[in-house]
Amino acid sequence: xEGRPLxxxxxxxxxxxxxxxxxxxLATVQxxxxxxxxxxxxxxxxxAAEVEITxxxxxxxxxxxxxxxxxxxxxxxxxDAIDGILVQLPLPDHIDEARVIAAVEPVKDVDGFHPxxxxxxxxxxxxxxxxxxxxxxxxxxxxxxxLDGRRAVVVGRSNIVGKPVAHLLLQAHATxxxxxxxxxDLARETLDADVLVVAAGxxxxxxxxxxxxxxxxxxxxxNRTESGxxxxxxxxxxxxxAFITPVPGGVGPMTIAMLLQNTVKAARYRRGLLAFPEKRR
Ligand code: NAP
Numbered sequence: 001x002e003g004r005p006l007x008x009x010x011x012x013x014x015x016x017x018x019x020x021x022x023x024x025x026l027a028t029v030q031x032x033x034x035x036x037x038x039x040x041x042x043x044x045x046x047x048a049a050e051v052e053i054t055x056x057x058x059x060x061x062x063x064x065x066x067x068x069x070x071x072x073x074x075x076x077x078x079x080d081a082i083d084g085i086l087v088q089l090p091l092p093d094h095i096d097e098a099r100v101i102a103a104v105e106p107v108k109d110v111d112g113f114h115p116x117x118x119x120x121x122x123x124x125x126x127x128x129x130x131x132x133x134x135x136x137x138x139x140x141x142x143x144x145x146x147l148d149g150r151r152a153v154v155v156g157r158s159n160i161v162g163k164p165v166a167h168l169l170l171q172a173h174a175t176x177x178x179x180x181x182x183x184x185d186l187a188r189e190t191l192d193a194d195v196l197v198v199a200a201g202x203x204x205x206x207x208x209x210x211x212x213x214x215x216x217x218x219x220x221x222x223n224r225t226e227s228g229x230x231x232x233x234x235x236x237x238x239x240x241x242a243f244i245t246p247v248p249g250g251v252g253p254m255t256i257a258m259l260l261q262n263t264v265k266a267a268r269y270r271r272g273l274l275a276f277p278e279k280r281r
Contacts, residue, residue, distance in 0.1 A: 001139050001218070001245045007253035010138070014260045015051040024267045025082040026055045026110070029072060031095065032062030036224075037088045044086070047256045053263055056082070066095045070103050077105040083270055084110035084263040089160075107269050107276045110262040113159065120277065121167050127269075127277060128262055133165035135254025136197055136218050137172070143243055145195060145216040147172040153193035155179045155186065155206065155232070161199035161220055169195070186210065196241075198232040208236040216243040220251050 018024055026048055028041055041057065048055035058072055069091075076085050085108045091097050101109075106116040112128040120127045140147065152174035156162035162178060170176050179189050187210040190196055198206050199220035211217060211233075221232030231247030238244045245251055269276040 001143050001216070001243050001250060003135070003139060003245065003250045003253040006138060006142050007135075007257035010254075010257040010261060011047065011051055014053075014257070014264055017264045018052050021264065021267055021271070021273075023081070024053045024084075024263060025079075026053050026084045026086065026263045027058060027076045027079075027082045028055065029058045029060065029069075029076070029085070029087045031060045031064055031069060031088075031091050034088075034090065037090075041088055043256055044259060047260055048263070051260055053260065054081075062092050064095075066099065069095060069100060073100060073103045077103075077108065082108065083267040084108055086111050086259070108266055110259060110266050112164070112262065118159065118164070121164055124167075124171055125277065126171075128265065129168070130160055130164045131258035131262060132161050132199075132220060132251060132255045133168050134258040134261070135251050136165050136220065137168050138258065139218060139245060139251070139254055140195065140216065143216070145243060147174040147195065149173060149175070150194040151175050151177070151192055152195040152197065153177045153179060153189050154197045154199070155190065156199035156201075156220070158199065165197050165199070165220075169197070200232050202232055203230045204232070204234045206233040206237065208234055208240055211237040211240045213240050214242045215240075217241040218245050218251060219247050221247065222252060 045055045076082050085104050087100055101113045104114055106114045109117050109128050112130040117128045152169040154162050154166045157178050157180045166176050166178050177189055190210045191212055193212055193215055195216045197218045203223040219231035219233040223230050229248050268274040
């Protein structure tokens with residue numbers, strides 16, 4: 001399940017929508033100079049420029065105080081030219097990440113990390129959904145992988161990937177099992193999976209003998225090793241799975257495409273073309 005061709009098609013659709021909607025603004029916020037964050041942000045900005053989304057980059061010192069960072073976010077919330085806001089994680093240790101995420105106006109939260117948007121997903125009334133899980137679902141849909149009634153196993157329970165993808169699979173009527181570092185016997189769970197989504201951040205945590213024959217495997221992992229970028233699933237698993245995503249070139253390109261799609265969605269919400277659910281405090 002190659003991500004690039006589908007991601008390219010989605011980006012072309014986004015470009016058409018941007019032409020139709022007019023000026024769309026995306027703001028990214030980076031605190032400090034984490035190398036991986038800088039690479040991800042560069043890719044996001046390149047992708048935004050290609051579809052003519054106007055992306056602005058707020059690069060802030062790693063010594064910025066939490067209050068000053070919150071003030072930056074508040075200014076972006078108030079800026080009418082900005083439709084989407086993305087605070088690149090991780091933030092330095094002295095900053096309360098949850099507090100910053102909660103400060104982003106939910107309608108502009110194109111990462112889908114705000115508790116309001118996470119709650120909407122939990123309730124099955126999704127607004128902004130995190131981009132990587134959306135990318136996983138789009139890849140499964142593209143390859144017509146049946147989900148209704150099937151057993152889906154998710155390895156990882158982060159708020160960014162594992163939990164939201166489990167909710168989306170549940171909405172698609174899969175029977176969902178979520179595994180994590182306390183799971184007693186990971187292989188017992190994964191061997192039962194018709195659809196296996198792995199987001200653990202551990203190279204080769206899933207080996208070929210842990211994969212059900214004929215299943216669909218989505219490897220979300222991106223691990224920088226001496227031999228280059230590898231996923232969480234041993235590539236030999238491709239001999240047993242009917243479908244498997246490559247790393248790189250699988251979920252990665254999809255994440256960026258879905259982020260652009262979320263930004264257009266935010267613009268639609270903000271222009272009243274889509275109804276954003278009322279936020280009750
Ligand atoms: P994370 O926050 O570190 O979460 C990792 C999850 O894996 C945790 O829930 C952890 O369990 C679980 N885990 C760790 N060891 C395990 C084991 N031995 N068996 C089963 N579960 C185990 O990571 P994340 O942000 O979700 O990211 C996961 C991976 O996806 C990383 O490689 C990251 O780089 C990659 N990623 C890729 C994209 C993309 O666009 N392709 C986007 C986001 C992330 P506990 O909860 O018990 O600790």
